[in-house]
Amino acid sequence: MLPIIIAVLSGAIRSGTAVLFACLGEIIAERAGVVNLGTEGCMLIGALGAFAATAMTGNPFLGAFVGGLCGASLAAVHAYVAVIRRGNQLASGLAITILGLGVTSFFGRSFVATQINGMNSISIAGLSDLPILGPILFQHDALTYLAAFLAPGIWFVLYRTRWGLMLRATGERQDVVYSVGLSPTLIRCLAVICGGFLAGLGGAQLSVAYTLNWVENMTQGRGYVAVALVIFSSWSPLTAVAGSYLFGGALSLQLALQARGVGASPFLMSAIPYLVTLAVLVLVGRRRRQAMPDELRAVFERGG
Amino acid sequence: MRINSRLVVMAVMLIGSLMLAACGSPAAAPAGSKDAAAPASAVTTVGFLFVGPKDDFGYNQAAYLGSTGMEKELGSKVKVIRAENVPETEEAERVMESMIQQGAKVIFPTSYGHLDPALNVAKRHPEVTFIHQGGLKTSSNLGTYFGNIFEEVYLGGVTAGKMTKTNKLGFIASFPIPQVLENINAFELGAKSVNPNATTSVVFTANWCDPGKQAEAANNLIAQGVDVLTQHQDCTKTIVEAAERKGIMSVGYHADASSLAPKGWLTGSVWNWSPLYTQEVQAVLDGKWKEGPLAGKYRVGMKEGAVKLAPFGSSVPADVQALVKQKEQDIMSGKLAPFAGPIKDQSGAVKIAAGVNPTVDQLETTDYLVEGVVGSIPR
Structure with a gap:
């Protein structure tokens, strides 16, 4: 019983990390009042950018950084359309995802057969050898550790710094931000671009740390899962960790059970994260809705 | 301002869909200019549609290698045009129509989901022979084949x-x-x-x-x-x-x-598709394709080298x-x-x-x- 629990939990963290990055990025953007449905596209372009840069330079860390930059660049297009031009956020986001899919399919073709040396798992002296906890928590790649540290880091910035206060104020009541002489437009743009960078890192984790491969449309909807998890986690970076690992857990649980000859439907299990999200929306709908940044409400309730 | 922003959104979506289209149907380019000296009428154009990239270490790579093998085998008798990443939608119909405009007389839609689009195009072009990989439906000018892997x-x-x-x-x-x-x-x-x-x-x-x-x-x-x-x-x-x-x-x-x-x-x-592809195209060249088993649901295995x-x-x-x-x-x-x-x-x-x-x-x-x-x- 113990080995399977270890396999599921370590698998949950490995498979949940890409989603966690993207989810944290989306939280930053939505906290500033902008929904980015282009997260899926940003992840894809990040995955390809990271893979291509790793293939060319041989350095997966540089690759991951390039992946982040690619995600940020695509998100910048969304920032221009949705924030500066005040275009419909939902339409722009979807267009960004389609654009990302198209661009990466086109430029990714020459990398389909490429082999790379990706990130290895990093052992932490004294911790990785611990029974049970070692294999679950401390035998992962650098990006997986980074995601886990980023979550409390982002929480700290959002709730304990002036920067975070201004970002949240932009999402709640932009007049307040005006009144202290800052530009909500600028803050929103930066938040969206920053979110795109994180989504790009999520894609990079998939391509250069986890699978060491580039395949067309390899994110397979993980970007949309991330957007759903933002609501599930009621815009909190800390709850996002739980949500993302829950998604990863549902994915790894069914594979782990099947590998051990236990019948588990991959169809049903793949639906679990979405079912949980729906259940959360229904059960605590009212309270969660109050967690939604006020300016975001404009997107959903008064039309973008 | 309002109109402007909508225009921008529409422009972005247009660019996005163009990008998709660009990948979906990389303009079926002629692969290698076969000897220009040969009389035009003796060259039969053969079109191939692949659902993915040609070097995926998988299904599409196998079909692609089959097409190059057939091309080598039949030499100057055929001109081959190819399109990769063709989705299993009406987009496939468009790609096939464009191949027919380029003179294709034989078309290989190689993905399972290309079958219905191919049946539609086949109805419109009775003079073109369609040879589909893996399908269970046929028509008067569309046959299917598969291998017992x-x-x-x-x-x-x-x-x-x-x-x-x-x-x-x-x-x-x-x-x-x-x-x-x-x-x-x-x-x-x-x-x-x-x-x-x-x-x-x-x-x-x-x-x-x-x-x-x-x-x-x-x-x-x-x-x-x-x-x-x-x-x-x-x-x-x-x-x-x-x-x-x-x-x-x-x-x-x-x-x-x-x-x-x-x-x-x-x-x-x-998969080793080239002997079968060669057999299929040769049968079309000889005018014997319609009479034989190739026009139906043709299944081959190890014995046939497929x-x-x-x-x-x-x-x-x-x-x-x-x-x-x-x-x-x-x-x-x-x-x-x-x-x-x-x-x-x-x-x-x-x-x-x-x-x-x-x-x-x-x-x-x-x-x-x-x-x-x-x-x-x-x-």
Whole structure:
């Protein structure tokens, strides 16, 4: 019983990390009042950018950084359309995802057969050898550790710094931000671009740390899962960790059970994260809705 | 301002869809300008549609190699045009129409989902011959073909059964459809024929190509002590590489991926479409295609050379290679049939009675896993 629990939990963290990055990025953007449905596209372009840069330079860390930059660049297009031009956020986001899919399919073709040396798992002296906890928590790649540290880091910035206060104020009541002489437009743009960078890192984790491969449309909807998890986690970076690992857990649980000859439907299990999200929306709908940044409400309730 | 922003959104969406279209139908460019001296009427243009990229170590690479083999074989008699990444939508119809405008007289839509678009275009162009890969529907100018790859998967199982130290084999499957179940069963039957203790643990990913799930499935199977991994997925690179990194063996599928796993590669089942493609196009050139079996649902196997065993890896000893080659001969001569009864399912119930060799229809409706497979069919 113990080995399977270890396999599921370590698998949950490995498979949940890409989603966690993207989810944290989306939280930053939505906290500033902008929904980015282009997260899926940003992840894809990040995955390809990271893979291509790793293939060319041989350095997966540089690759991951390039992946982040690619995600940020695509998100910048969304920032221009949705924030500066005040275009419909939902339409722009979807267009960004389609654009990302198209661009990466086109430029990714020459990398389909490429082999790379990706990130290895990093052992932490004294911790990785611990029974049970070692294999679950401390035998992962650098990006997986980074995601886990980023979550409390982002929480700290959002709730304990002036920067975070201004970002949240932009999402709640932009007049307040005006009144202290800052530009909500600028803050929103930066938040969206920053979110795109994180989504790009999520894609990079998939391509250069986890699978060491580039395949067309390899994110397979993980970007949309991330957007759903933002609501599930009621815009909190800390709850996002739980949500993302829950998604990863549902994915790894069914594979782990099947590998051990236990019948588990991959169809049903793949639906679990979405079912949980729906259940959360229904059960605590009212309270969660109050967690939604006020300016975001404009997107959903008064039309973008 | 309002109008402006909408315009921008529309422009972005337009660019996005153009990008998609650009990838979906990379302007079916003529592949190599065949000798311009030959009289134009003697050259027949043949079009190929692939659903994915030509170098995916998988299904599309195999079909692409078939098209280049046919081109080499028929030389100046044909001009080949190709389109990769053609989605299984009306987009495929558009690509086929554009090929016909470029003079294509024979079209190979090579993906299962290209069938319905092809049937539509075939109706509009009775003068063009359509040859579809894997379909179950035909029309007066559209025939289909496919290969019995389970024969090679059986031999892959024989190799794995001989090479395994732990007697645990792993199979990463996609969807529980008859073709896939057939391959899982063939693999286990092959392994058990030489190693009664060999079991095959199967994991379904419910996806044709999700590298993230493939990696996780591989991790889990390896953690269970599996020392040979095989698969039925569209893209195969992630799994072969993962096995190599973990120091275990792999049996490939669709295409030769031995270059990805110099240490652990055993062998694999690969498509060898070029003899069949050549036969099909030659029949059209001779004006004999419509009379023959090619115009119907044509199925070929190892004997016809449509499926082959990939080269053995360096770790496979000579006696194992000889044994597999012997079994290959036996299948070709008809002495050995992978699914000859008695075949029992996991519960022990007899599915194919002793002495019976199942028909194609029986095989193509497989809905059970054989004894020795660990795991269950997700419902």
